[in-house]
Each structure stands twice: as C-alpha cells, then as structure tokens.
Amino acid sequence: MASLKQRAIAAGLKSYEWLENRLGLIRPLTAAATHPTPANNASWWYVFGSAATVLLLMQVVTGILLALVYSPSANEAWTSLGILNHNIPLGWYLRALHGWGSDFMIAIVLIHMVQVFLFGAYKFPREMTWIFGVFLLLLTLGMAFTGQVMRFDQDAYWGLGIGASIVSRVPFIGAPLVHLLLGGPIIGGATLSRFFTLHVFVIPGLLLAFAFMHIFMTLKHGVSDWPMPGRLVRKSTYEREYHELTEKTGIPFVPDAAWKDAVFAAAIVFAVMACAFYFGPFGPTGTPDPTIIQTVPKPDVAFLWIYAVLAFLPANLETAAVLVAPILIIAAMLALPLVAGEGERHWSRRPVAVLMVSVIALTLAIFTHLGTYTPWSPIMEAWTADPIPPQYLEGRTPLERQGALVLQDKQCRDCHSLAGAGGLRGPALDTIASRMTEDQIIRQVLQGGGNMPAYGNALSPAETKALMRFLMTLHGDLAPAADASRELAEPTPPPATKTH
Amino acid sequence: MTEHPDNPQTPGADPPLDAAAAKAALHTRRVFLFKLSLALNAAVGVVLAFPLVGYLLGPVLRKKNTASGAWVALGSINDFPIGETRLADFRSPAAAFDDGDTAKVACWVRHIADRQFQVFAINCAHLGCPVRWFAQSKLFLCPCHGGAYYEDGSRASGPPERGLFEYQYQLAGDSLMIHAGDMPTLATQASCNKPKPLTQITPAPSDSAARSEWPA
Numbered sequence: 001m002a003s004l005k006q007r008a009i010a011a012g013l014k015s016y017e018w019l020e021n022r023l024g025l026i027r028p029l030t031a032a033a034t035h036p037t038p039a040n041n042a043s044w045w046y047v048f049g050s051a052a053t054v055l056l057l058m059q060v061v062t063g064i065l066l067a068l069v070y071s072p073s074a075n076e077a078w079t080s081l082g083i084l085n086h087n088i089p090l091g092w093y094l095r096a097l098h099g100w101g102s103d104f105m106i107a108i109v110l111i112h113m114v115q116v117f118l119f120g121a122y123k124f125p126r127e128m129t130w131i132f133g134v135f136l137l138l139l140t141l142g143m144a145f146t147g148q149v150m151r152f153d154q155d156a157y158w159g160l161g162i163g164a165s166i167v168s169r170v171p172f173i174g175a176p177l178v179h180l181l182l183g184g185p186i187i188g189g190a191t192l193s194r195f196f197t198l199h200v201f202v203i204p205g206l207l208l209a210f211a212f213m214h215i216f217m218t219l220k221h222g223v224s225d226w227p228m229p230g231r232l233v234r235k236s237t238y239e240r241e242y243h244e245l246t247e248k249t250g251i252p253f254v255p256d257a258a259w260k261d262a263v264f265a266a267a268i269v270f271a272v273m274a275c276a277f278y279f280g281p282f283g284p285t286g287t288p289d290p291t292i293i294q295t296v297p298k299p300d301v302a303f304l305w306i307y308a309v310l311a312f313l314p315a316n317l318e319t320a321a322v323l324v325a326p327i328l329i330i331a332a333m334l335a336l337p338l339v340a341g342e343g344e345r346h347w348s349r350r351p352v353a354v355l356m357v358s359v360i361a362l363t364l365a366i367f368t369h370l371g372t373y374t375p376w377s378p379i380m381e382a383w384t385a386d387p388i389p390p391q392y393l394e395g396r397t398p399l400e401r402q403g404a405l406v407l408q409d410k411q412c413r414d415c416h417s418l419a420g421a422g423g424l425r426g427p428a429l430d431t432i433a434s435r436m437t438e439d440q441i442i443r444q445v446l447q448g449g450g451n452m453p454a455y456g457n458a459l460s461p462a463e464t465k466a467l468m469r470f471l472m473t474l475h476g477d478l479a480p481a482a483d484a485s486r487e488l489a490e491p492t493p494p495p496a497t498k499t500h
Numbered sequence: 501m502t503e504h505p506d507n508p509q510t511p512g513a514d515p516p517l518d519a520a521a522a523k524a525a526l527h528t529r530r531v532f533l534f535k536l537s538l539a540l541n542a543a544v545g546v547v548l549a550f551p552l553v554g555y556l557l558g559p560v561l562r563k564k565n566t567a568s569g570a571w572v573a574l575g576s577i578n579d580f581p582i583g584e585t586r587l588a589d590f591r592s593p594a595a596a597f598d599d600g601d602t603a604k605v606a607c608w609v610r611h612i613a614d615r616q617f618q619v620f621a622i623n624c625a626h627l628g629c630p631v632r633w634f635a636q637s638k639l640f641l642c643p644c645h646g647g648a649y650y651e652d653g654s655r656a657s658g659p660p661e662r663g664l665f666e667y668q669y670q671l672a673g674d675s676l677m678i679h680a681g682d683m684p685t686l687a688t689q690a691s692c693n694k695p696k697p698l699t700q701i702t703p704a705p706s707d708s709a710a711r712s713e714w715p716a
Contacts, residue, residue, distance in 0.1 A: 165627040178682075380632060
C-alpha cells in the first residue's frame with residue numbers, strides 16, 4: 001500500500017513538473033504571492049485595494065450573468081429589466097448584487113485612495129501605481145455612469161440629456177460631440193448601444209488592464225511600509241531602506257499578511273450580499289418615454305454631488321466650471337506624486353494633506369446630502385398636495401382666506417413652505433410679514449428678483465390684494481414689519497390692524 | 501541582439517572608426533528590413549484607420565438631412581385653444597428603427613392669438629430636463645435644478661442662462677407644423693433657430709368660425 005501511495009505521489013509530482021515545465025507560471029506566481037513584505041504593513045489599513053479587486057471580479061461575474069438576459073435595445077431594455085426582476089428566478093438578486101456591488105466598489109476605491117494619500121504611499125517609487133490608480137477611479141466612475149444608462153429608465157434617459165447638455169457647452173465642437181455621445185441627433189437606440197459597448201467591452205477591458213498594471217507595480221515595488229513620523233522618503237535611499245526593512249522584518253505576504261485582506265474581502269462581499277438581499281435592486285423607474293414629463297430625474301448616489309453643484313453654479317460661471325474644473329481636478333490628482341514624490345509620509349506631519357482630505361470629504365458629503373432632497377427644486381405637487389395649515393386660517397377675514405386660496409392656486413407653495421410643508425427653493429412664509437413690509441412683499445411678488453420669478457403678469461390686482469392680506473397675517477409671535485417712514489408720511493394705523 | 505559584433509562601446513577602439521562602425525550597424529540589411537516592416541505596418545494601419553475612425557465618427561459625419569431636422573405636424577390648431585399652453589407630442593423625424601419610445605418628443609404649444617404660436621422644446625435650457633407648465637402662475641418649472649421660465653419662454657429665474665428653446669412653426673391650413681430634428685441643447689438647436697422654408701405646403705384660407713369658440 002505504502003508503495004502505491006508513494007507511486008501516486010510521485011505520479012502527481014511528475015504531472016505537476018510536466019505542467020509547470022510547459023506553463024512556467026505556477027512557480028513565479030507562487031513566488032509572487034509569498035514574497036516577503038515588511039511586517040508593519042500587515043495591517044487592517046492595507047486591505048482596501050484587494051477588496052476593490054474582489055468587488056471588480058464580482059462585478060464582472062454578475063455583469064456577465066445579467067448580460068445573459070438583458071437586451072441592450074431601446075425598445076426592449078426596460079422590459080428586459082422587468083423580466084429580470086420578476087420572471088427570471090433570482091434575476092432580481094443578480095441585479096441587486098450588481099447594483100450594490102457598484103456602490104460598494106466606488107466607496108472602497110475612494111477609501112483606498114484616501115488611505116494611500118494619507119499614508120503617503122503614492123510617493124517614490126510608487127508614483128505610477130498612484131497614476132494608474134487615478135485612472136482606475138475614473139474608470140470605476142465611468143462604469144457607474146454607463147451602468148446607470150443600462151438601467152434604461154426615466155432617470156437614465158434624462159441623465160443622458162444632462163450629459164448631452166453638458167457636452168453641448170464645449171465651444172465650437174459642441175454639436176458634433178453631442179452627436180458622438182448620443183450616436184445620433186436624439187437619445188435612442190444608438191445611444192443605448194454605444195453605452196452598452198462602453199459598459200460591457202471598452203471600460204471593463206481598460207479596467208482589468210489597468211488593475212493588472214496597478215497590481216503588477218505593487219508587486220514590483222512592494223506594499224508600502226507603515227509610515228513613521230520623521231522617516232522621510234528620499235529617492236537616493238528609499239529603495240535600500242525598504243529592502244533592508246523587508247530583509248529584517250519580512251513575512252510572506254501569503255499567508256501572513258493576506259489573511260486580513262481575505263477576511264475583509266469576505267466581509268465586504270457579504271455586506272453586498274446582505275444589502276442586495278434586504279434592499280433589492282435599483283429600479284428601474286418609469287419607462288424611458290420622454291413624453292412622460294411627470295418625472296423628477298436624479299442620478300445615482302455617486303453623482304448626486306455633481307447634480308447638486310450644477311444647481312448652485314452661477315449661470316455665467318457654469319460652462320467654464322463644468323468644462324475646466326474636471327480637467328484641473330484630474331490633472332492635479334495625476335500630478336500629485338510627481339510634485340510631492342519625496343519627503344514626509346506620516347499624516348501627523350502633513351497637516352495640509354489631512355486638511356485637504358477633510359475639506360474634500362466634507363464638501364462631497366454636504367453636496368451629496370443636498371442632492372438627496374434637492375432644496376433648489378420646486379416641489380411640483382405642493383400646491384395641490386399640501387393644504388394651508390388650519391392655524392393660519394382661523395379667525396381670518398374672508399379676504400385673507402381668499403388670499404390663502406390665491407397662494408395655493410398660484411403654486412407659491414411649490415417653492416415656499418408653510419408649517420414645514422412645501423418647496424424649499426424660496427424662504428418659508430410662516431413669519432414672512434415679520435421680516436418684510438407689505439410694500440416690500442408686493443414689490444417682491446410682482447417684480448420678482450433674487451431668484452424669484454415676477455408674478456406681475458400672473459396676478460390680477462384683486463388677487464394681489466387678497467394675497468397681501470393673507471401674507472400680512474403671517475408674522476408669528478412678532479409684530480409685523482412696519483415702514484416707519486410711511487407712518488410719518490400718512491399717520492394711519494399700522495398695516496397689520498384691519499380697519500376696512 | 502547581445503552577440504552583435506559591432507559593439508560601439510568597445511574600449512580602446514579608434515573613436516571615429518568606432519562611430520562609423522556604429523553608424524554602419526544601424527544600416528544593415530536586417531535593420532533595413534525591420535524598419536521596412538514597421539513602415540509597412542504603419543501604412544496599413546493608417547489606411548485601416550480611415551474606415552475605423554470614419555465608422556466611429558458616423559453620427560457626426562452623417563448627412564445633414566436628418567440632423568438638421570424636418571417639418572412635423574402637431575395636429576390641428578383647434579386642438580390648441582387660444583390663450584392656453586398645451587403639451588403636444590410627435591415622433592422625432594430623426595428616429596431610427598430601434599428607438600422605441602425614446603423617439604417620442606414632447607413640446608409645449610402656446611397659442612397666443614389667431615394664427616400666432618410659440619412652440620417650446622420640453623428640454624430646459626440649463627441641462628435638458630423636462631420643464632412643466634403651470635397655467636395658474638404662468639411659469640414653466642424644471643424639476644432638476646429649479647429653472648423657471650415665463651409664459652413666453654423667457655428666463656424667469658434659476659440656473660438657465662437663456663430662455664426655452666423654441667421650434668420654428670408654420671401653419672399649413674389648420675395644421676400646426678414645427679421644424680424638429682436634434683434633441684435641443686445649447687449646441688444643437690439648429691432645427692429650432694435656422695429659418696428653413698416649408699415647401700409644398702400652402703396655407704389654406706383661415707377658418708375664423710372654428711376659432712371663435714375659443715375666446716382669448
């Protein structure tokens with residue numbers, strides 16, 4: 001028996017030798033996996049890159065599975081998503097995995113980038129690793145945007161419209177660029193086909209190639225050592241120091257450091273699975289029929305901050321900002337390791353870096369938060385959906401109540417709230433009369449200004465008078481605002497007292 | 501490569517002779533053939549690039565007849581009461597076979613007086629979202645970033661830098677025709693702005709009786 005076992009082992013070894021002799025891959029890959037890495041970077045802070053890679057592979061697998069059913073045709077895409085959601089067994093779950101996997105991947109890539117930035121790991125000799133990483137971030141966002149188009153619903157349609165409108169602002173070649181983006185003069189079948197091509201062939205191909213290069217360079221230069229305050233990166237000495245550190249404290253990457261990567265990747269994949277299970281797939285929203293205008297288009301969460309920024313840019317700055325800012329931001333990210341390739345790595349000695357991360361993260365968070373409830377947008381149904389709060393009608397004269405009707409009927413509530421209900425575009429009107437005199441309100445309503453349209457053509461004198469009477473009752477616990485000069489000019493009772 | 505005999509770095513060699521040898525090494529038959537193969541591939545690549553790039557740029561280079569639009573009928577003028585602004589829709593004359601519902605286009609038709617109209621693109625001049633008409637406040641409002649326009653399409657407030665895009669219209673008898681093509685954006689509003697004669701359709705005598713039921 002023993003001899004049989006020995007012979008089996010010998011045969012196995014021989015087949016392995018034969019295979020490796022022909023392939024020549026097993027030994028180098030094993031050597032790469034078990035390469036020694038400084039013990040101090042076997043840390044829970046160093047797990048994000050591998051998790052992003054695992055998510056990328058998961059997106060590839062779920063994407064291929066979805067492509068088995070999805071029909072990339074403007075006629076059928078939306079219907080095929082419904083079939084995936086409702087008719088294909090577990091189709092909803094695959095869509096949910098792919099959608100949540102996308103959100104998680106963007107988040108993990110961003111966290112990975114912040115970690116590398118704060119640890120100064122982009123410095124010499126890892127400049128190109130960072131630069132490839134910037135492209136990986138852009139490609140990941142490209143996948144998110146084109147993926148949103150694959151969900152060919154109203155949000156996708158109008159999202160493409162926003163994209164075309166932005167591209168149309170490019171000077172001189174705006175029109176050809178719009179046609180190139182849409183694949184024709186309108187958003188349609190050709191548009192979906194080209195975004196499908198980008199989402200399924202072009203960007204994934206680049207993503208995998210860049211990820212390969214990124215990982216290849218990580219192996220070439222080694223995973224960066226844990227930064228220590230005062231230990232500076234110098235081009236003349238760094239590689240020797242890193243080599244010595246590895247010789248002194250090196251542990252094999254697999255398994256002594258990689259187990260943390262594996263545990264974190266498993267946790268992230270499980271989190272995607274759980275989110276997909278509990279929250280389900282994203283959309284699709286209504287059919288991509290542009291004649292259905294009762295829609296409030298909104299991009300996916302990764303682009304909400306851009307959506308918000310576009311609401312706040314002044315009109316005369318918008319084209320310049322929208323076309324130039326992305327170029328500057330990307331150029332700055334690419335140039336970072338070339339400009340700051342040496343010196344201090346530890347975050348405690350790089351206050352500007354910490355400040356930058358804090359300010360950028362806070363800015364993105366605030367704009368994203370604003371994007372979730374879009375205070376700049378009128379609430380189109382408020383004028384019919386949100387009644388005047390009863391306390392604002394109690395004890396009012398018929399004329400004042402008529403004014404409340406005018407306020408509702410003229411859609412004022414779409415932009416102005418009462419008792420917390422209504423639009424947020426303009427100021428809440430609950431205590432408007434305590435801040436503005438009757439004359440000021442009349443001027444503001446009839447002539448507009450300060451981002452309010454003029455209602456002079458939409459209000460008759462009688463309607464204006466009733467509206468003013470109602471608005472002047474809205475002064476809360478304060479006295480109504482009064483114009484002192486008018487009181488001097490014509491000694492009549494103050495405007496709030498009702499004499500007629 | 502490494503066994504190449506003409507190593508220009510050979511120590512002790514006479515420098516000018518060495519340089520000449522190095523120069524000669526760059527002009528051997530092998531080097532020439534290799535350069536020739538590169539040039540051949542470059543030539544083939546350039547020729548191949550023409551159809552590839554031409555195909556890719558197809559939507560840009562396509563003949564202008566679809567891109568610049570065509571006249572489409574929105575219906576009888578009696579469908580649009582004087583003094584009102586109503587939603588109309590049509591199938592884009594630029595539609596392709598596989599466009600499905602996305603080939604449908606909506607527009608706002610404002611019947612000002614008698615045979616006087618304004619036809620607005622649904623797309624906000626800011627970023628193209630569909631504006632909605634509110635007859636009571638006489639405003640078009642955009643759901644995306646809060647752009648607002650007056651009843652004549654001029655900018656009222658919000659981020660748009662201009663008024664709504666306006667289609668050219670013609671009346672062919674009682675039929676309201678507009679000139680449509682490109683999705684209207686800041687760069688592609690040619691079909692809206694460029695005057696283009698309406699051929700083969702002559703206006704029929706106006707029918708005042710039909711309009712009298714819609715007093716302004």
